[in-house]
Amino acid sequence: MATFIQAPHPQLKVAIELPDADFSSGRASEATVQIKRTMLGRVITYPKSSDRQTLRLTFLLTRKKDLQLIDFLLVYQSAELRLELHDGTSWAAKLTGREVPKTGVGAHDNDNQLTGDETIRVILVFSALELT
């Protein structure tokens, strides 16, 4: 399996294939709630529901794939993207934040997936709507 990021959604033209996201990736609802209490202890909640979820995906990439990701993001960082994740789910997503942090984590030898070159850990955060 692999992770695909396609753009722009829905008039898809380009795609980048990434390996599956690492463990420690996760997702969270974007729903929020504000809680107020009256002086006499009554609790009033102000929920803000949302169908969107925040996807935080961590990838371990080869240097070449990292360079491709940079070129891809520099062009499509503001576009709506289509994500195809390892679990078969599809998302209409937008890259959030102003930063995409990446860390060089060193070479991996005898790795089943990577080729022994330098590897880069990339964290991508999306605000996404699951496609049915």
Place this chain on the structure above:
Amino acid sequence: MTSQLGASQLGVSQLGSGTTDGGNPLNQTVNQSLGLVGTATYIPIINVLASNRLGLNAGQTVTSQFVVVATGNVLGLVASTGYHQEISIIQYLGFTSRVFANAANVLGLENAQRVNEAVIVSAQNNMLTGGGKALRIEVASNNLGLTNVAFPNNLQSASNQLNFTEVVDLDDQAYAFGVTQSMFKQHVSYTIRNSRDSQDLKYAPLIGSSDNTDFPELPTVGPTLSTGILTLTHPFVSPTLTLILRNPDFGNTDVINFTRIDRDTRGGDRKIFSDPKWAQWERLTLPITNICTVTDGNIIAFLNASLGEKIGLLDWEGRQWKGIIVNPETDVVELSGGFSVRLVFEGEIVP
């Protein structure tokens, strides 16, 4: 002795009818061998033709079975341009002037190729199903051609069954392939093991076509990387100061920054807009340790001289950057192995 072409042909016919000897098969065994000595360029052809014709009375059950064992033993072979063993079996089951309750036309094949102490440049098997594995075969191809025909005539129940299994075992290869083909469906299964050509590891953009012209074209090939040593120059145009450091340690970071508008609507939608002309830059954080080529005074002098101005940075992959050092106040620490500094650089790659 020399021979250009060798051939041996033996035809056998067996006819049985009426009662059998209590169920024992009527056997006919054929052995044929072709011996060649001396230096020769030859193609030995051994043909064995066998047919069974059985006449039955009402109520009898009979099994017509052909067992063909073709064995090629290549002995004393020092060097060979090729060894070719081919087995072709055509089985017909024909019914005339009879009514059978059940009839089955079954074709079962087994061909095993065993090579002992021989180096085969090219080996070809027709109908290879399981069996032995050659020791050293540089080129091996398997061809399986089968025709299974039943001509029923006034049958109440007939079974025409064709079974075959193809196994390809490739050790130490990047790919293992299995193909099964039948009348109704075809599928291919493959496994990629430790392949450097995997799409998720290399620079391999997937680019289609679209009428949307809002975005510039993606590059189809990645940048060319070489090796180098981290070098800072100031000013960027016509540099007069050069600082050669060591390449940064693992754990260096590269953060891509964009200029864009990010809004949440009341309906829960997220709107993001960015003009392609708006600024995009990368921030490099470079921890460098064990610097012995320059002193801490050289490093601080360079940081003071380039304060707030654009400098050139040639990185360890041979790529030229243009940008600013954003932390001139950073500490330059002297350790047992040399000097240590953590530089933060913001800029973009010079095309």
